[in-house]
Amino acid sequence: MDFQLNKKIAKKLDEMADLLQQQGANPFRIRAYRRAAETVSGLKKDIEDILKKDGSKGLIALPSIGQGIATAIAEIITTGHWTQFERLRGNLDPAHLFQTIPGIGADLASKIYQGLHIDSLEALEIAAYNGKLEQIKGIGKRRLAAIRNALSSILGRTRRIHHLPQKESPDVALLLDIDRLYLESAITGSLPLIAPKRFNPGHEAWLPILHTDQKGWHFTALYSNSALAHQLNMTRDWVVIYFYDEHHQEGQQTVVTETQGDLIGKRVIRGREDECRKYYLQLTKHLIL
Numbered sequence: 515m516d517f518q519l520n521k522k523i524a525k526k527l528d529e530m531a532d533l534l535q536q537q538g539a540n541p542f543r544i545r546a547y548r549r550a551a552e553t554v555s556g557l558k559k560d561i562e563d564i565l566k567k568d569g570s571k572g573l574i575a576l577p578s579i580g581q582g583i584a585t586a587i588a589e590i591i592t593t594g595h596w597t598q599f600e601r602l603r604g605n606l607d608p609a610h611l612f613q614t615i616p617g618i619g620a621d622l623a624s625k626i627y628q629g630l631h632i633d634s635l636e637a638l639e640i641a642a643y644n645g646k647l648e649q650i651k652g653i654g655k656r657r658l659a660a661i662r663n664a665l666s667s668i669l670g671r672t673r674r675i676h677h678l679p680q681k682e683s684p685d686v687a688l689l690l691d692i693d694r695l696y697l698e699s700a701i702t703g704s705l706p707l708i709a710p711k712r713f714n715p716g717h718e719a720w721l722p723i724l725h726t727d728q729k730g731w732h733f734t735a736l737y738s739n740s741a742l743a744h745q746l747n748m749t750r751d752w753v754v755i756y757f758y759d760e761h762h763q764e765g766q767q768t769v770v771t772e773t774q775g776d777l778i779g780k781r782v783i784r785g786r787e788d789e790c791r792k793y794y795l796q797l798t799k800h801l802i803l
Contacts, residue, residue, distance in 0.1 A: 520554050520561050523590055527551035527583070530599050537602065537706045539725035540732070549578035554587070562591050582758070589635070592668045597634040601756075602734065604708035604721060608633035615668070617660045622652050628741060631768060639665040683765050684731050684757055686789045693753050693769040693781055696724045696735040710739045731757050738768065 531547035534540075553576050554561060564572040565588055573584035590596050593614055600606040612623035615638070627633070629650050630641055641647040642662050648654075653661070684692075699705045705722035714720070724735040737743075738752035753769045772782040782790045 517557065517560055519591070520557050523561060523587055524551045524555035526590060526596060526599065527554065527586075530586075530596075530602075533599070533602055534725070537708075537723055537725055540727050543732070546578070546580070546583065550583045553578045561587065565591055593635065597636075601633065602708070602723070605711035606633055607711060611635065612638060615661055615664050617657050617664065622650070625650050625652065631740060631742075632766075635665060635668065637766070682759075683767070684729070684733075686783060686786055686793045688729060688731070689755055689757075689767055689769065689783055690781055690790075690793070692724075692726065692728065692733050692735055692755055695726065696722075696753055696755075699724060700737070708736075712739055713741070713744050714739075731759060733757050 527547045528551040531544045531551065534544050534547070557564075557576075561573070564576075568575070570581070570584045570588055573579050573587055574581060579587070586596055586598065593611075595611055595614070597606065597611065608627045609620070609623040611633070612618050612626055612635075613620060615635070618626070626638070626641075626647070630637075630646055632638060632641060638647070639662075642658065642665060647661070648658050696705075700722040705724055707719040708721050708723050709717050709719040710721050721736055721739060724733070726733050726735075734756045735753055737749055738754050739749065740752075743749045743752050748770070751771050754766060755769060756766045758765070767786070768784045769781055770784060772778050772780050772787075777787065777791060777794070780790070780794060
């Protein structure tokens with residue numbers, strides 16, 4: 515048998531390794547993708563059959579395939595996309611990705627992206643259960659249920675998402691340190707540049723990208739390239755930080771310069787303003803002492 519899908523996935527894993535190497539990522543991450551590519555290319559059975567029969571556990575049982583890479587392989591098989599790869603390569607179009615879900619058309623996909631600032635099916639699934647997705651105009655109870663069912667099928671969940679424990683996130687101090695490192699490195703021109711697909715008709719490589727490992731977390735940081743950031747002229751202020759742990763539990767936060775209230779002028783993590791307020795208060799007390 516030819517195993518064309520195996521070859522396609524192995525090639526994608528190798529391309530990810532090449533991309534991470536070009537962007538100066540952790541060598542261990544790079545080698546992990548290389549080894550996984552070798553495993554997939556050497557399989558004597560169709561990798562899609564393994565996923566269908568045994569789920570992600572069947573993929574993880576393969577040599578050099580951990581949970582994170584198994585999740586990536588499953589995403590490629592079920593959606594034809596690999597969100598993380600497309601994001602790092604600079605050609606992720608979340609609105610187009612969301613249209614792969616039945617019940618989400620072009621207009622609704624755009625509203626979801628602009629309203630929630632999410633860019634993956636995993637994040638969309640979380641929003642479908644935490645009450646955020648139903649706040650988007652055009653999503654009623656029936657459509658919400660259909661979207662949940664479609665995401666459950668595509669992502670191959672074995673447990674209901676609202677029974678999953680809340681994912682741990684890096685603390686505010688660490689995220690603000692990553693934000694500071696990114697801004698300083700971007701200003702000095704020491705970061706590799708990628709050419710984002712959106713709002714970049716000239717295909718210019720202008721978007722600095724940072725990969726770093728800190729305190730058990732893997733971080734990727736880059737300026738926001740959303741329509742709202744362009745509209746408000748904040749593409750050199752808003753920083754999106756993606757993070758994941760050794761189990762590839764992903765999350766993301768956006769850091770901005772506050773424009774109002776008692777935190778005006780300070781770097782603040784959207785949705786965690788109270789924690790930022792306490793952080794700056796403790797920092798001030800420490801400086802006084």
